[in-house]
Amino acid sequence: xxxxxxxxxxxxxxxxxxxxxxxxxxxxxxxxxxxxxxxxxxxxxxxxxxxxxxxxxxxxxxxxxxxxxxxxxxxxxxxxxxxxxxxxxxxxxxxxxxxxxxxxxxxxxxxxxxxxxxxxxxxxxxxxxxxxxxxxxxxxxxxxxxxxxxxxxxxxxxxxxxxxxxxxxxxxxxxxxxxxxxxxxxxxxxxxxxxxxxxxxxxxxxxxxxxxxxxxxxxxxxxxxxxxxxxxxxxxxxxxxxxxxxxxxxxxxxxxxxxxxxxxxxxxxxxxxxxxxxxxxxxxxxxxxxxxxxxxxxxxxxxxxxxxxxxxxxxxxxxxxxxxxxxxxxxxxxxxxxxxxxxxxxxxxxxxxxxxxxxxxxxxxxxxxxxxxxxxxxxxxxxxxxxxxxxxxxxxxxxxxxxxxxxxxxxxxxxxxxxxxxxxxxxxxxxxxxxxxxxxxxxxxxxxxxxxxxxxxxxxxxxxxxxxxxxxxxxxxxxxxxxxxxxxxxx
Amino acid sequence: xxxxxxxxxxxxxxxxxxxxxxxxxxxxxxxxxxxxxxxxxxxxxxxxxxxxxxxxxxxxxxxxxxxxxxxxxxxxxxxxxxxxxxxxxxxxxxxxxxxxxxxxxxxxxxxxxxxxxxxxxxxxxxxxxxxxxxxxxxxxxxxxxxxxxxxxxxxxxxxxxxxxxxxxxxxxxxxxxxxxxxxxxxxxxxxxxxxxxxxxxxxxxxxxxxxxxxxxxxxxxxxxxxxxxxxxxxxxxxxxxxxxxxxxxxxxxxxxxxxxxxxxxxxxxxxxxxxxxxxxxxxxxxxxxxxxxxxxxxxxxxxxxxxxxxxxxxxxxxxxxxxxxxxxxxxxxxx
Numbered sequence: 073x074x075x076x077x078x079x080x081x082x083x084x085x086x087x088x089x090x091x092x093x094x095x096x097x098x099x100x101x102x103x104x105x106x107x108x109x110x111x112x113x114x115x116x117x118x119x120x121x122x123x124x125x126x127x128x129x130x131x132x133x134x135x136x137x138x139x140x141x142x143x144x145x146x147x148x149x150x151x152x153x154x155x156x157x158x159x160x161x162x163x164x165x166x167x168x169x170x171x172x173x174x175x176x177x178x179x180x181x182x183x184x185x186x187x188x189x190x191x192x193x194x195x196x197x198x199x200x201x202x203x204x205x206x207x208x209x210x211x212x213x214x215x216x217x218x219x220x221x222x223x224x225x226x227x228x229x230x231x232x233x234x235x236x237x238x239x240x241x242x243x244x245x246x247x248x249x250x251x252x253x254x255x256x257x258x259x260x261x262x263x264x265x266x267x268x269x270x271x272x273x274x275x276x277x278x279x280x281x282x283x284x285x286x287x288x289x290x291x292x293x294x295x296x297x298x299x300x301x302x303x304x305x306x307x308x309x310x311x312x313x314x315x316x317x318x319x320x321x322x323x324x325x326x327x328x329x330x331x332x333x334x335x336x337x338x339x340x341x342x343x344x345x346x347x348x349x350x351x352x353x354x355x356x357x358x359x360x361x362x363x364x365x366x367x368x369x370x371x372x373x374x375x376x377x378x379x380x381x382x383x384x385x386x387x388x389x390x391x392x393x394x395x396x397x398x399x400x401x402x403x404x405x406x407x408x409x410x411x412x413x414x415x416x417x418x419x420x421x422x423x424x425x426x427x428x429x430x431x432x433x434x435x436x437x438x439x440x441x442x443x444x445x446x447x448x449x450x451x452x453x454x455x456x457x458x459x460x461x462x463x464x465x466x467x468x469x470x471x472x473x474x475x476x477x478x479x480x481x482x483x484x485x486x487x488x489x490x491x492x493x494x495x496x497x498x499x500x501x502x503x504x505x506x507x508x509x510x511x512x513x514x515x516x517x518x519x520x521x522x523x524x525x526x527x528x529x530x531x532x533x534x535x536x537x538x539x540x541x542x543x544x545x546x547x548x549x550x551x552x553x554x555x556x557x558x559x560x561x562x563x
Numbered sequence: 564x565x566x567x568x569x570x571x572x573x574x575x576x577x578x579x580x581x582x583x584x585x586x587x588x589x590x591x592x593x594x595x596x597x598x599x600x601x602x603x604x605x606x607x608x609x610x611x612x613x614x615x616x617x618x619x620x621x622x623x624x625x626x627x628x629x630x631x632x633x634x635x636x637x638x639x640x641x642x643x644x645x646x647x648x649x650x651x652x653x654x655x656x657x658x659x660x661x662x663x664x665x666x667x668x669x670x671x672x673x674x675x676x677x678x679x680x681x682x683x684x685x686x687x688x689x690x691x692x693x694x695x696x697x698x699x700x701x702x703x704x705x706x707x708x709x710x711x712x713x714x715x716x717x718x719x720x721x722x723x724x725x726x727x728x729x730x731x732x733x734x735x736x737x738x739x740x741x742x743x744x745x746x747x748x749x750x751x752x753x754x755x756x757x758x759x760x761x762x763x764x765x766x767x768x769x770x771x772x773x774x775x776x777x778x779x780x781x782x783x784x785x786x787x788x789x790x791x792x793x794x795x796x797x798x799x800x801x802x803x804x805x806x807x808x809x810x811x812x813x814x815x816x817x818x819x820x821x822x823x824x825x826x827x828x829x830x831x832x833x834x835x836x837x838x839x840x841x842x843x844x845x846x847x848x849x850x851x852x853x854x855x856x857x858x859x860x861x862x863x864x865x866x867x868x869x870x871x872x873x874x875x876x877x878x879x880x881x882x883x884x885x886x887x888x889x890x891x892x893x894x895x896x897x898x
Binding site for chain 2: 398399401402405406408409412413416417418419420421422423429432433435438464465466467468469470471496501502503504530532535536537538539560561562563
C-alpha cells in the first residue's frame with residue numbers, strides 16, 4: 073500500500089489487490105486504515121520515480137509508434153494510425169503489447185478507438201477493448217461521468233441534477249449544459265465522439281525518416297550493433313537520396329529484451345548520407361558510451377532515425393574519380409571527435425566586433441558554416457591601405473585575468489617596477505603602454521554600475537618573457553588602491 | 564663499371580626504403596664530407612642524385628642557415644617534432660615558436676587549418692591560445708585555427724592521432740603539461756608514424772616537462788629571449804619592446820650537435836632572423852685574460868675563476884698561455 077500526503081493528512085494513494093480485499097479504498101486516511109488493519113504495510117509515494125518509470129515505458133512503446141504521449145500520472149497515449157498493419161492488425165498489435173507488458177510484470181489496461189477520448193474511456197472503464205470508428209456513442213453511453221475526462225466539481229454538479237451516465241449527458245440539450253456547466257464538458261464530449269479533433273502531443277518530435285529491424289535473436293556485442301547500423305544506413309541512404317537530403321542529426325534506438333530503451337544520438341556538421349561515415353560516427357559514440365549502455369540479455373529491436381535533415385548538394389568528382397575535399401574531411405573529423413567527446417571537443421574562434429580583448433574572439437563549437445557577425449563589406453569601395461596598425465595582442469589569454477600584486481609603480485599611472493604573480497616575483501625590465509580600454513557602455517544595463525577602465529601595459533621581465541598586464545581603476549580616485557591583473561602572454 | 568639506369572633506380576628505391584624503415588633522415592646516407600666526391604665514381608653520384616630530390620620537400624626551412632644546417636636541412640616536415648619549455652611561464656615562447664613554425668608552413672602551402680589540441684590543465688595554467696593575436700604577428704587568420712580541449716590526456720592523444728593521419732590540416736599542435744604517464748615512447752612513435760604517412764608536421768609542445776625518450780627526430784627547447792628595441796627612422800627606440808625573440812636549443816637531433824640559437828620572428832615578412840651571437844657571449848663571467856703580472860695594482864677578476872685555475876707565472880708579453888685560454892674562444896677575443 074502506498075501513502076501520500078494530501079492536505080495535511082496521510083492518505084492512501086495506491087493499493088494492491090489484497091489491500092482492496094480488506095475493504096480499504098483510495099483516498100482513505102492512513103490512520104483509519106491502520107485502525108482497521110494494524111498489520112498493513114505502508115510505503116511513502118515517490119512521484120518522481122513513478123514519472124521515470126512511465127517515461128521508460130513510453131520509450132519502450134516507441135517500438136509500436138513514434139507518437140507516444142504521456143497522459144497524467146498513469147497513462148500513455150499511443151497514436152497508432154498507420155502502424156497497426158506492421159503488427160498484423162489492431163487485435164494482434166494490442167495482444168502483442170499486452171503480452172509483452174504482462175511479461176515485464178505490469179498490469180496494463182488498454183483500449184483502442186478512433187478518438188483519444190473514446191480510447192481513454194475504453195481503457196479505463198472497459199479494458200482490452202477495440203472500438204470501431206462510429207461506435208463511440210454506444211461505448212460511452214452506459215459509462216459513468218468519469219469516463220468523459222471532466223473535472224470532479226463538474227461531475228459532482230452533474231450528478232446532483234441527476235445526470236449520472238455519459239449517455240444521459242449526451243441526451244440532454246446542449247445549450248443549457250454549456251450555460252450551466254461550462255464549455256469544457258461539451259468539448260470533452262465532442263472530442264470523445266470524434267466531432268472535434270483532439271491533438272495528442274507526442275513526447276518526442278517525430279523523426280522524418282526511420283528504419284528499424286526486428287531481430288529474432290537478440291544482439292549483445294557492439295560490433296554487431298555497428299554492423300546493423302551500417303545495414304540500416306544503406307536503407308536510409310536510398311530514402312535520403314530520393315528526398316535529395318542528408319542527415320544532420322541521427323539517433324539510434326536500442327530496445328532491450330526486458331523493456332529498457334537506450335538512445336544514442338549523433339550530430340553532423342554537414343549533411344550526411346554515406347553508410348560508412350554514419351557507421352564511423354556511431355562507432356565513436358558507442359565506444360564513448362560503452363560503460364553507459366547495458367546490453368543485458370540483448371537488444372531485439374534496433375531503429376535508426378534521422379532527427380533532422382538538410383539539403384544535400386552533390387559534388388562532382390574530378391576525372392580521376394576522386395573528390396579531394398579537405399573541408400569534408402575536417403567536418404567528418406570534427407563530427408567523430410564530438411561524437412566521442414562531446415560538443416565542446418572541437419572549437420573554432422570567431423571574430424566579434426568588440427574592442428574588449430576577451431569578447432573580441434568568441435570560441436564556439438565547430439560548425440560547417442560559421443555565422444557571419446561582421447556586416448559584409450561594400451565591394452565597390454577600395455579600402456585604403458591601413459597605415460595605423462592595430463595594437464599588438466597576446467597569443468595566450470587567461471580565461472579570467474589573474475590578480476597580481478604590484479608593490480610600487482614608478483609614476484602613479486605608470487607601469488609597475490616589479491610584480492608578484494603566482495607567488496613568484498618578476499622584475500620589469502621594459503614596459504610599453506598604457507593602452508586604455510574602457511568598458512562598452514552601450515552594453516551596460518540601466519541599473520548596472522559602470523565597469524572600471526583598464527590601462528594595459530606590455531611588460532618584459534628581466535628574463536625576456538613578455539606579459540600583458542592591466543591596472544583596473546586609478547590611483548587616488550577612491551580609498552581603495554587600484555588592482556592589477558595579468559591578462560595574457562606574448563610570444 | 565657500367566651500371567644501367569634501371570639498376571641505379573632500384574638501388575635508390577631500396578636505399579630510400581631502408582631509410583624509411585630505419586627512420587633515418589636521408590642526409591645520413593650522404594657521402595661523408597672527407598671523401599672526395601668524384602663525379603665519375605658511380606656509387607657516390609648514385610647516392611647524391613638519389614637523395615637530392617627528397618630533402619627539398621621533406622624539410623621546413625627556418626630561413627636561418629646555421630639552424631638549418633645544424634638540423635640537416637631544416638625541421639622535418641613529415642614528422643613529430645617536440646618543443647619543450649622548461650617552466651610553465653615559458654608557455655608564451657613555446658607557443659610563439661610553434662605558431663611561427665605553423666606560420667611558415669602556411670606561407671609555403673595552401674591555407675589549411677591548424678589544429679591545436681590541449682588538455683584543460685595546460686589551457687588553464689598557461690592561458691588559452693588567443694586567436695586575436697595571431698594575425699598580426701604570425702599571419703595566421705583566426706578562421707584557420709581550430710582548438711580542441713579535453714580534460715583527459717588519453718582523449719587528447721586520441722584526437723592528435725586521428726588528426727595526424729589527415730592531410731586536411733596544415734599542422735597539428737598537441738600541447739601537454741609535465742611528464743604524464745600516458746605519453747611514453749609508444750605514444751610518440753604512433754604520432755610520428757602517422758605524421759610520416761600523412762606528410763604533415765605534428766608539433767608536440769611540452770610545458771614544464773623533463774626530456775624523455777621520444778620517437779620524435781628533433782627536440783627543441785625554447786625559452787624567451789629579451790626582445791630588441793623597436794626600429795624607427797631615428798634608430799632604435801629606447802625602452803620599447805620589439806619583435807618576439809626566442810632562445811632555441813637543439814635538445815635532440817639525429818643529424819646535429821647540440822647548439823643554441825637566438826631567433827627573432829619578423830611579423831612583417833613572416834620569417835625568422837637570427838640575432839647576432841656576441842650579445843650572449845659578453846656576459847661570460849669567467850675571466851679570460853689573466854691579471855697582468857707586471858703591474859702591482861692589478862684589478863681582481865670579476866667572479867670566481869673556476870674553469871681555468873692560475874698555473875704559476877703567466878707567460879711573457881701579457882698574452883695568456885695556451886692552457887689558460889679556453890679553446891673555444893678565438894685569439895681575437897682575448898686581445
